[in-house]
Amino acid sequence: MIPPSSCGVLVVGSGNAGFSAAISAAQSGAGSVLLIDKCPESWTGGNSYFTAGAYRIAHDGLASILPLVSNVSSEQAERIDLEPYTEADFARDMRTVCGGRSDPELSRVLVEDSGDAVRWLARNGVRFWLSFNRQAYEVDGRTKFWGGLCLRTPDGGKSLIADLQASAAQHGVTTSFSTALVDLRYQGSDGVVATVRCDDGRRHEITARAVILAAGGFEASPSLRSQYLGPGWDMAYVRGTPYNTGDVLELAVRSLGAQTFGNWSSCHSVAWDASASTDPNAGDREASNEYTKSGYPLGLMLNAEGQRFVDEGVDLRNYTYAKFGRAILSQPGHLAFQVWDSQTSGMLRAEEYRPERAEHITGRTIEELAKACADKGLLDAEAFVRTVHEYNEAVYAHRRENPSARFDPSMKDGLSTQSSGKRLSLAKSNWALPLDQGPFLAVKVTCGVTFTFGGLRVDPQTAQLLSPGGGKIPRVYCCGEMLGGLFYGNYPGGSGLTSGTVFGRRAGRAAAAAAAAVEEEGDLVRS
Template sequence: MPIPPPSCDILVIGSGNAGFSAALSAAQADPRANVIIIDKCPSAWAGGNSYFTAGAFRTAHNGLSDLLPLVNNTTTEQASRIDMSVYSENDFMNDLKRMTGGRTDPGLSKILVQDSRSAIGWLAKNGIRFQLSFNRQAYEVDGRIKFWGGLALKTQDGGKGLIEDHLVAAKKHGIRLYFDTPATKLLTDPDTGTVTGAEVLVRSSSGASRRYTIRATATILAAGGFEANAQLRAQYLGPGWDAAHVRGTPYNTGDLLLSAQRDVSAKAVGNWSGCHCVAWDADSPAHAGDRGVSNEFTKSGYPLGIMVNRDGKRFVDEGSDMRNYTYAMIGRRILAQPGQVAFQIWDARTTDWLRSEEYRPDVTRHLTGSTIEELADACMSAGLTNKQQFVDAIAEYNGATREGSRKWDPAVKDGLATVGLGVPKSNWALPINKGPFLAVKVTSGITFTFGGLAVNPETAAVLSETTGQEVPGLYSAGEMLGGLFHDNYPGGSGLTSGTVFGYRAGKTAAGIVARNRRPESML
C-alpha cells in the first residue's frame, strides 16, 4: 500500500467533490505545486458523499441556450420542445434566503451564487460531463418538456460519474491520492500558529497502522460532516437522530471538524442541529449507503401522493412546494414519527409519474392492492399498526380534495389544494381512489450536516475562534464549511458549494505556495 510522502506543497484531506475541486484548482493555479489528497476511507470508497448524490448542480443561468453548450444528452429536436426559464442570480439568492429562513451567511451565499455558473463551466472544461436532468427535474406535459424548481443540470451517471471524471482530471494534473490514511491531528508552528501539515495514520493491508507526519505549506479540509457518527448526531441534532439511516459514506464521522476546533481553535458556525435528510427506503442498509444502488434509495415522489405514519395518520403537507425545495427536510419529519417510518401512497393516476430509478421493484419493495383495504393489508404486513386509521385517513383526504379546472401539471405549483384538513396538501391534491394502489415504506436518510467551520468567503481560509483572524495555512470547503444552510436548502446547492469554495481554497493555497517558493536563482 502506497505511503504518502513526508512533505508536499498542498495537502487536501477528503476525496469528495470539494476535495477534488480544491486539488485541481491548486494544481492549475501553480503547475509546479506538489498536491496530494488523503482520505481515511479505502480506495473502494473514494468520493465521499459526492459519490452517492444524483450529481445535481444548482447554478444561475440565462436559460436553455446558456446550458446547452455544457451538456451531452440533448438533441436539436429535443431542445426545441424544452421549456426552461431563466434562473437569475437573484432567483438563486432568493431561494437560498427562503429555504434557510434568511439565516444563510450573506458573504458565503453571495459568492456561492455569483460564482455558480463560472464554477460549472470550469468543471466542464476539466472533463466533468454534464447533462440536462430530464429524469429528475422535468416532466413532459402535452409534448413539452418542462423544467421546474430552478435546477436543470446533473452529471453523467450521477455522483458515480462525477467522481470518475474527477479521478481522471486529478491524474492528468499529477495529483496523487492516498487512501486508508486518516488525519488525526493538525500540526502547527508553535511560534506563528501556522498550520504546517497533519499527523496521519497509514493502514497496511494487514490492518496494522503506523503514525506519520505530512508537512505542507497549505492544508485544505474537505472531509465532510458528522452525518455517519450516531453519537454526534444524537448529541448535536437531538434525540432520535441516532436512528437515522446513513445515506452515503460511513467515513464522514466528524473527526476533522473536532480536530480543527481542538488543534487550532477553528471557529464553529452554522446550524449544528440541522442537516440534509431525505425520505429513504426503509429496507436500505442502516449505517452506510450501498455504492451499487447509491441515490436510488431516495424516495422523492411524495408530492404526487400522500404520506401516512406507522399509525396510519397523515403528518406533513406533501405539496407545500416543488420537490427539490422540500426533499432535504422531509426526512426530519419522518424521523419524528412513531418508529421513524412512514408509507408513501399513490393511485393509478400518478404511479406512472414516479421516477423508475427510485421506485422500480428491484430497488424498493412494492406494497400493492386493488382496493384501499387491500393496500392497508399489504402495509400491515410491512409494519402499519392501525388498518382502520389508514383507511379513514385516505377517505378523509379524498373528501377534502376538489376537482380543479387546471390541467394536471406537476411541473408547476397548481394550487389544487385540499379543503378543511388539519394537515393540508397545498398543491397536486388529486384524490387517491383509482386502483390499483401502490405504497412504499420509507424512513429518514441523512445526507450531510449543516454545522461547520467559519471561513473567509473570499479565500475559504478557516477563521480562529480565539482571534477572529484567518488561521495561517488552513482552508476548508464542502460539508465542513458552516453557515450556508439552515433547516433546509435548495436542491443541488451542496455540490455547487463544494466546487465554488474548493476552487477558491485551492487557488488561494497555490498562491501561498508560489510566494513561499524561493526563486530559482537562489536554489
C-alpha cells in the same frame, strides 16, 4: 501506501470539494498537490459518490445550458421549456429555503460563482446532462423543467467522481487512501505538519505549505448525531460514506482553534427506503442514490398510525426533500408509507421506485392496501383508510369549487384540499389528486441522513479558516460539508455540490498562493 513526507498543498478528503480544491491548487501553481482520505480507495468520493450529481446554477435559460450538456438533440431542444434561473432567483431560494439564516456573503459567493464553477468543471472533463429523468415532466407535448434545477452528471456521483479523479491525475495530483489525518501543527515558517495514520497502522508526518480541509461532516457518527441533532438521530440510516464521522471537524477546532459556525442541530435528510440496506451506517455503492424516495408530491405520506404528518405539496420537491427526512424520523417507529393510485404511480421515477430498488406494497382497494401495509409495520389500518377517504372528500370539494383547476406537476398548480366546503387541518397545497383509482401502491420509508449543516467559519473570498475572534488561521482552508453557515434547516436541491466546487476552487487558488509565498520566504531566508 505511505504518503510523501512533504508537498505544496495537502487536501484532506476525496469528494467533489476535495477534488475541486486539488485540481484548482494544481492549476494555480501549487507545485506538488497531495490528496489524502482515511477511507480505502474503494470508497473514493465521500458523500459526493452517492449523490444524483445535480448542480444548481444561475443561468440565462436553455441556450446558455445547451453548450454544457451532451444528451440533447436539436429536435429535443425545440420541445424543451427551460426558463432562465437568475442570480436573483437563486439568492431568493437561498433566503426562503434556509429561513433567511444563510450567511449573506457565503450565499452571495455561492450564487455569483455557480455558473462559472460548473463551466470550469466542464472544461476539466466533468460531463453534464440535462436532467430529464429527475427535473422535467411532459406537459402538453412539451418537456418542462421545474424547481430551478436542470443539470446533472450522467451517472450521478459515480461518473462525477470518476471524471474528477481523471482530471486530478492529469494535473499531477497524488492520492493516498487509508490515510487518516490525526493531528495538525505549525512548524515555524516551513508550513503545516500533518500527522497521519496509514493502513500499516503507523503514524507518519507530512509537511505541507498549505492545507485544505474537505473531509465532510459528522453524519456517519451515531453518537455525534445524537449529541448535535438530538434524540433519535442515532436511528437514521446513513445514505453515503461511513467515513464522515466528524474527526477532522473536531481536529480543526482542537488543534487549530477554528471557529464553529452554522446550523449544528440540523442536516440534509430524506425519505429513504426502509429496506434499503442491512447496514444502516453505510450507503450502498451500487444502488447509491436510488434508495431515495422523492415521489411524495404525487401522492401522500402516512405514518404508522395512519395519519398524514407533512403537507406533501407545500412546494416543489427540490425545496422540501432535504427536510422531510427529519419529519419521518419523528414519527412512531421512525417510518412512513408513501401512497399513490394508478393516476400517478406511473409517473414515479424508475431509478427510485422500480421493484429492484423498492419493495412494492399493493392493493386493489385502499382497504386492501391498508391491510398489506399492516403486515409491514402499519399499526392502525382503519385510521389509514379514514385518512385517505377524508383526504379524497377534501379534494372533491376543492374540485367542485374550482372546476377549471388543472394538474401540472411542473409547477405549483394550486390543486388543493382546502375549500369553503371542506378544509383539512393539514393541507395538501398542490398536486392534490384524489386517491380513488386502483390499483394502489405504497412504499415504506424511513429517514436517510445525507450531510450535516454545522461546520467551520471561513473567509468567503478565500475559504481560509477563521478563529473565534475573526482572525485568519494561517495557510489552512476549508470547503465542502465542513464549511458552515450556508444551509439552515433545509437547502435548495443541488446547491451542496455547487458549494463544494465554488469554495473548493477558491480554496485551491488561495492555498496555492499561500504555498508559493511560503516557498518564496524560505528561498529568501536560505539566500
